[in-house]
Amino acid sequence: MKEEEIKGIWELLATPKKIAIIPHRSPDGDAMGSTLGLYHFLKKLNHEAIVIAPNEFPEFLAWLPGSEKVLIFEKDKENVAKVLQGAEVIFTLDFNALHRTGEMENVLNKLTAPFIMIDHHQKPDDYAAFTYSNTKFGSTCEMVYNFITYLEKKELLDETIASCLYTGIVTDSGSFRFPTTTSETHRVAAALLDLGARNGDIHNSLFDNNSYHRLQLLGRALQNMKVFPEFKTSYIRLTQQELDEFKYVKGDTEGIVNYGLTIKGIIFAAIFIENKEEGIVKISFRSQGNFDVNQFARQYFNGGGHINAAGGKSNKSLDETIKDFESILSQQNFNV
Numbered sequence: 418m419k420e421e422e423i424k425g426i427w428e429l430l431a432t433p434k435k436i437a438i439i440p441h442r443s444p445d446g447d448a449m450g451s452t453l454g455l456y457h458f459l460k461k462l463n464h465e466a467i468v469i470a471p472n473e474f475p476e477f478l479a480w481l482p483g484s485e486k487v488l489i490f491e492k493d494k495e496n497v498a499k500v501l502q503g504a505e506v507i508f509t510l511d512f513n514a515l516h517r518t519g520e521m522e523n524v525l526n527k528l529t530a531p532f533i534m535i536d537h538h539q540k541p542d543d544y545a546a547f548t549y550s551n552t553k554f555g556s557t558c559e560m561v562y563n564f565i566t567y568l569e570k571k572e573l574l575d576e577t578i579a580s581c582l583y584t585g586i587v588t589d590s591g592s593f594r595f596p597t598t599t600s601e602t603h604r605v606a607a608a609l610l611d612l613g614a615r616n617g618d619i620h621n622s623l624f625d626n627n628s629y630h631r632l633q634l635l636g637r638a639l640q641n642m643k644v645f646p647e648f649k650t651s652y653i654r655l656t657q658q659e660l661d662e663f664k665y666v667k668g669d670t671e672g673i674v675n676y677g678l679t680i681k682g683i684i685f686a687a688i689f690i691e692n693k694e695e696g697i698v699k700i701s702f703r704s705q706g707n708f709d710v711n712q713f714a715r716q717y718f719n720g721g722g723h724i725n726a727a728g729g730k731s732n733k734s735l736d737e738t739i740k741d742f743e744s745i746l747s748q749q750n751f752n753v
């Protein structure tokens with residue numbers, strides 16, 4: 418961040434303010450970890466902070482400190498809109514365009530309070546008074562740690578903030594294995610452990626909390642996998658009926674897409690999940706190496722993300738969406 422930006426942010430934060438902190442819709446570990454980490458930090462600076470999520474966060478993140486105070490816009494639109502309208506500063510974390518908040522975008526578009534964006538996705542929109550955006554970072558949580566460092570307030574970091582930030586670093590880096598994991602990521606993680614974040618407990622809370630049904634759903638997803646060795650591609654489909662059969666709850670399909678990449682020779686994996694309630698097919702893409710799934714998701718499936726992890730959606734039926742996908746495959750260059 419540039420010095421004058423830090424100065425500008427300091428001017429905004431110099432006196433106690435009402436501050437809303439917003440993650441993207443269907444928030445993941447990084448979105449919730451970064452917003453809650455920042456929330457605890459801002460409270461220590463005597464601000465009246467609140468995290469407002471566009472919709473419900475998954476159960477496997479409900480242990481995060483402060484998550485019980487999070488407001489859910491889609492559960493109580495009118496009242497939450499009022500809280501947003503009363504905010505004097507708005508932080509948007511872990512997304513690059515207001516439409517990533519779904520219907521909440523309509524409320525956000527009308528606000529006059531200054532926005533501060535902290536994010537690591539490509540092509541940030543230009544809505545914020547201050548934009549701290551850098552795709553080099555593996556997680557927004559690592560950036561929030563840097564943000565606090567830039568403000569020269571590291572002395573306010575504590576075990577609670579550290580646990581939130583550590584969570585997003587772990588989840589967005591695939592437990593420190595994705596290529597965006599740098600030596601600096603490990604230095605930040607080490608500092609968070611020194612502050613009291615409990616590595617083993619956090620991993621257990623995130624990854625060892627499966628329900629029996631979730632594992633059965635995973636089993637079905639793996640059985641549904643199709644592999645195209647000639648395109649170095651695999652994909653998984655899940656129908657709404659299958660989700661219902663295994664008593665799907667939010668978060669149950671998280672991470673399933675990655676199994677496609679664990680097959681030898683596969684560099685591109687997708688999962689197509691039917692969502693009858695929203696009338697869409699939600700899609701996740703993952704890749705290894707230089708095959709750019711952000712570009713792919715933008716071009717064909719109304720989405721975006723990062724080079725190796727992106728998402729999108731389709732308004733067509735599940736079968737039609739997959740038919741489109743299969744026909745697009747032959748137009749791709751997988752020798753990148």
Ligand code: 5GP
Nearest residue numbers: 701702719720721722723726727728729730
């Ligand atoms: P996931 O597949 O885990 O939902 O998301 C992978 C990455 O792509 C995340 O960084 C997420 O923010 C981004 N992403 C997921 N869905 C969408 C989408 O519909 N639009 C855009 N622009 N990005 C998405």
Ligand code: MN
Nearest residue numbers: 447511557589
């Ligand atoms: Mn993220």
